[in-house]
Structure formats: structure tokens, C-alpha cells
Amino acid sequence: MRIGLSIEDRVVAPSTVLKKLAALPKNNLLSRALRELGRIERTLFMIEWHSDPALRLRCRAGLNKGEAGNKLTRAVFFHERGEIRDGSFESQAYRASALNLVVSAIILWNTVYLSRVVDHLRSGGDDLPAALLRHVSPQIWEHINLMGTYDWSGKARPAAGEFRPIRVPRPAFLAA
Numbered sequence: 001m002r003i004g005l006s007i008e009d010r011v012v013a014p015s016t017v018l019k020k021l022a023a024l025p026k027n028n029l030l031s032r033a034l035r036e037l038g039r040i041e042r043t044l045f046m047i048e049w050h051s052d053p054a055l056r057l058r059c060r061a062g063l064n065k066g067e068a069g070n071k072l073t074r075a076v077f078f079h080e081r082g083e084i085r086d087g088s089f090e091s092q093a094y095r096a097s098a099l100n101l102v103v104s105a106i107i108l109w110n111t112v113y114l115s116r117v118v119d120h121l122r123s124g125g126d127d128l129p130a131a132l133l134r135h136v137s138p139q140i141w142e143h144i145n146l147m148g149t150y151d152w153s154g155k156a157r158p159a160a161g162e163f164r165p166i167r168v169p170r171p172a173f174l175a176a
Helices: 001-008 014-023 030-050 052-077 089-125 171-175
Strands: none
Touching: 001 014, 014 030, 030 052, 052 089
């Protein structure tokens, strides 16, 4: 009860409570009670999982989105085969932060241009239902040159408020 109230009243962070609980000996009464409670919750979820196909689809969709993010991160970080080999913790944190920055920039770029493409298609009379658009992910990179070197100099950038033009397929391509 005290732990629950402490978390609810924001006296202590839940992560701090979990660290303290993890440090308790396995035969501690509170530790055993929480493990048993976790087993009950896991059992109830497994029963619900097997009996509800819609829940399985939602979970699978969430897992696929997470995996798409992991694939993008691995694609950006292919040079060292996805391993940070720097010796110091500072260097590792620096590399991880840079990786997150590049991945976030790619996702932002894709989000902006995907919304522009949707607006362009809708202004042309195409009907794009929201139910279909929610399956389009900005975590794609096939159109981005991932050579492992990124230029942050700012050269050849469109002016503020301007975008690169949307490439519209040629009629001959659409006819094929």
C-alpha cells in the first residue's frame, strides 16, 4: 500500500521502486507476492490473448511497428554492423545520440513529405481513406542514400518554408 501511494502521490519514481524491488532477496515476502501477482496477470493476459483475435492483431501491428523502427536504426547504423565499439561510456552515448538524431531526422522528413503527398493526391481528387493511411509508416528508408556519412553543413537546402517538389509519375509509367 505504501509503495502504491508513494507512486500515486509522486513522492518516488516508479523506476526507483522497481530498482529497489529488484535488489531485494528472492525470499523477501513483498518480492514473492509481486512475482505471484505478475504470474496471475500474465496468465489472465494469455487467456485473453488466445480467446480474442482482435487483440492478437493489435499486438502484432504494434510489434511490426516496433520492428520497423529497429530495421531503420540497423539500416542507418550498418557500418559497424550495428555495434558501438567505442571504449568509453561517453563515446558510446555520443554515438547512440547521433544515431537517434539521424533516425529521427529521417522519420521527420518522411512524415512531412508523406503528408504533402496525401494532400497532393486528395487535391487531385483521389480518395484516401484514413483507415488505409494509418497503415503507412514514416519508418521507411529505401529512397534515402544510406552511405554512413551525413553532411550537416546545410548546403543545397531549400529556403525556410519551401519544400522539394513532389515527384509525380509520368502518364506512360502509370499506363504500364
